[in-house]
Amino acid sequence: MSVFQSTHPLVKHKVSLLRDADISVKAFRELTNEIGALLTMEATQDFALTEHTISCWSGDISVPTLKDKQPTLVPILRAGLGMLDGALKVLPCAKISVVGLARNEQTLAPDTYYENIVSDIATRTAIIIDPMLATGGTAAATISMLKESGCQHIKTIFLVAAPEGIEVIQKAHPDVSLYIGAVDEKLNDQGYILPGLGDAGDKIFGTL
Numbered sequence: 001m002s003v004f005q006s007t008h009p010l011v012k013h014k015v016s017l018l019r020d021a022d023i024s025v026k027a028f029r030e031l032t033n034e035i036g037a038l039l040t041m042e043a044t045q046d047f048a049l050t051e052h053t054i055s056c057w058s059g060d061i062s063v064p065t066l067k068d069k070q071p072t073l074v075p076i077l078r079a080g081l082g083m084l085d086g087a088l089k090v091l092p093c094a095k096i097s098v099v100g101l102a103r104n105e106q107t108l109a110p111d112t113y114y115e116n117i118v119s120d121i122a123t124r125t126a127i128i129i130d131p132m133l134a135t136g137g138t139a140a141a142t143i144s145m146l147k148e149s150g151c152q153h154i155k156t157i158f159l160v161a162a163p164e165g166i167e168v169i170q171k172a173h174p175d176v177s178l179y180i181g182a183v184d185e186k187l188n189d190q191g192y193i194l195p196g197l198g199d200a201g202d203k204i205f206g207t208l
């Protein structure tokens with residue numbers, strides 16, 4: 001598995017802005033989408049190309065085009081929806097598979113309440129999008145769900161991740177790549193990332 005922590009100055013700057021305790025819902029939403037787009041660029045940089053002949057104004061030429069089918073984006077409800085528009089700016093033709101998982105606040109175990117994965121998932125790369133990787137339970141369960149549906153290539157994008165969650169994914173799913181805006185220090189006793197962003201879903205949906 002590869003763990004890629006972005007070194008892009010724009011990603012670092014925008015994640016820093018997200019951490020402001022007084023940030024507005026509007027600013028949080030905008031930045032979440034902007035970082036989502038930048039991390040989608042990073043996660044697609046190894047996509048394979050093939051040569052293809054087209055009629056150009058100057059005659060027939062060979063051009064590089066994407067070799068494989070469009071990927072499927074997999075936003076994890078709710079908070080993953082906050083990155084979807086940004087990811088679609090980079091991948092406007094992507095299919096979308098939606099899964100719904102919520103952490104039980106006492107046990108921190110994920111509860112799955114929705115699953116709608118594209119039927120031809122076996123032939124597409126899946127790119128999971130979620131702002132937060134905390135204990136890793138939600139992402140690990142989502143990856144298992146995709147694999148059970150036949151998915152063979154999985155990438156994940158997170159704005160902020162805890163070392164604990166990265167380790168869980170590394171152990172359970174060593175074949176999956178992680179693209180992360182910032183790796184933070186640790187989890188607190190309630191399973192929140194420190195310093196983190198707080199509850200990303202609440203900040204995106206304005207349900208604080």
Ligand SMILES: O=P(O)(O)OC[C@H]1O[C@H](OP(=O)(O)OP(=O)(O)O)[C@H](O)[C@@H]1O
Nearest residue numbers: 077078079102103134135136137138201
């Ligand atoms: O790594 P974990 O410990 O599993 O935690 C991460 C999950 O927690 C948050 O979702 P939450 O359960 O709050 O649901 P929401 O998106 O509906 O707010 C977050 O968006 C991740 O999906």
Ligand SMILES: O=c1cc[nH]c(=O)[nH]1
Nearest residue numbers: 134192193198199200
């Ligand atoms: O820090 C955290 C952990 C889980 N979910 C969040 O939204 N924030």
Ligand SMILES: [Mg+2]
Nearest residue numbers: 199200201202
């Ligand atoms: Mg939440």
